[in-house]
Amino acid sequence: MKIINNSLFSVVVFLSILSCTTTGNTTNIQQVIAPDTPRFIKDTISITAVGDIMIGSAYPSKSNLPKDDGLHSFKNVDTFLKGDIVFGNLEGCFLNSGKSTKCKDTIGNSCFAFRMPERYAGIIKNAGFNLMSIANNHVGDFGLKGRESTTQILDSLNIQYAGLQSHPFTVFEKDSVRYGFCAFAPNENTVSINKIDSAVKLVKELKAQTDIVIVSFHGGAEGAKYEHVTRRNEIFYKENRGNVHAFAHAVIDAGADVVLGHGPHVTRAVEVYKNKFIAYSLGNFNTYGMFSLKGPNGFAPLLQLKINSKGDFLFADIISVKQDKINHLTIDTNHTAFYKIRFLTNTDFPGNKLDFSEKGRIRLKD
Template sequence: MMKKIFGFFVLFIGLATFLSCQGRQTQDTTVTDSLQKSSSLAKVERGIKDTISIVAVGDIMLGSAFPSKLNLPPDDAINSFKAVDTFLKGDIVFGNLEGCFLNSGNSSKCKGINPNNCYAFRMPDRYAGIFKTAGFNVLSVANNHVGDFNAKGRKNTAKILDSLQINYAGQLDKPFDLFTIDSVKYAFAAFAPNENTVDIRKIDSAKMLVKKLKEQADIVIVSFHGGGEGARFEHVTRKKEIFYKENRGNVYAFAHGVIDAGADVVLGHGPHVTRAVEVYKNKFIAYSLGNFCTYGMFSLKGPNGIAPLLQLKLNSKGDFLYADVVSVKQDKINRLTVDETHAAFHKIKSLTDMDFKGHGLKFENNRISLNEK
């Protein structure tokens, strides 16, 4: 990991020094064009695939052993993804890890209150293998629950994900990840407004990071944990969102900013409900993917109980082609199941119609695509 970070800053300093010595805008343009041509040629030589497949879901917490094992599911989480395992197949299978992997320990956030009323999540270490078996190969650790058990939980989570070769990012000591799958070079970065995470509220810094990642990767994936929580926060406001006196970021400005800087897809989570989607500069944004697989203390009432499983298709340039939506639902008894009423798909359509009038998207047969001009 340290080699990646060191290499990243060497590239940053070297490129900045080189460009500063040019002195004239025409020379800067020549250098930029040369870099772009070299990148395109490299893609051809590597035989980069025409279509990139990304499966994306929202919050995942399979059961917490804190404050007692009574908060673990009766099947020990083995069947958590059984209802949807045939859909979790793609070049990238992404989700938000809403908690840490840790077998024991107490949470400092629960001091002075009844632990049974404290939202602190630690999944047993063995649950990480369930993610791996299901097909997840990219996880966000930028949220308000990965740090529930402080540095011990964060470090153990990183250690386990590394051992399983699951790519992840979002903590200050792991702001991004770079990896290659089927000759395609990916960069993944994750942001949140929480302690020890890469800050979603510092948009200029986020843009700088994404810009540098784009110089190293074919496809840049950005995820964010931001916005208010619950049914009152279904809409994309295009403003700074305050929840429990906390600044949860301006997710609209953030998503547009990182795409301006080079991101190819932006995947949001945090509100625990489904939100609208948008295609901006041919790049896809999901503003919230809701509660995907969350056992225990999570509210699953109303819109909190439905979510999309997105099957995204991008071309080799990272431009949006289409997205198939598998609607899922959860309840305390049946847990995660496929929703035959397609409620999440209809919710995305209605919210997109309201929040992004004239969006230019077509919603038909559980597919989101571009309207033909």
């Protein structure tokens, strides 16, 4: 995977000069790229995407770590974590030690501050993930130290990421396809989901230099009461979690090809807008410990999306997964997430042109 550094190309002259540096296993390669240079781009691009990932926190107690030290966190689903892009939302930081100012009282082991042991990053890498959002409300649980540790470790593992104000986007090349990725959230030190004009500007700049632009957002209210896309600002605990519908449409209007949402901890509807795919919430995918897994919080989609070289939607397969406190992450043979997506999509977007007639597959109606 070829990495392009975090400096935007000049849209005026259509050239980009890339710095040549090496950090860990990540190499930035110096070259001049003319975006109109003829290149082969594969006909079909595979994007596998899931929601929240937090596979065990050592804070406030090591009792919140899985008994197998996380080694088998993805064993029941890893055969499905394949594709050109394998994406997830990293719901926490990688950090071996330190306390969180977020938790004034940790009596009863009830602190919602997550720091995964740094070695757990390798488990996520080995599962197949090569792209992650770090724009969420838990990446900053341990302040600057946690954020810096996380970005350094992701760099060393050659996992692409975005979403912090210090790392708002990434541009990289894989199998002759140039990707731009940016991520947004309503939280401190992240790129704001509520500044849509700024998001539009960033997406336009990324689109000018890449083939495919992927946008991620952490937005919307949380929990079983908030499964629906409301088309208005969602306020949760007095925090403006964004108007995810307006945001998704705006970034697609600006040039985004795929929009991947997470944050509500439940599955939400999907939409195809201007031939571009939107997942409004991918739910809890692999969330160990303090996360509620009751009811709809315990089911989520593993999305296998296919788009063409122009970024247009072809079809999507939904592998339904489930979590509980005993068996942890497993395949859901009842296809709960798929049926939930079908119901919510038909409810929230009546008149949509999506066909759910084939179990587990979403395609456009003929």
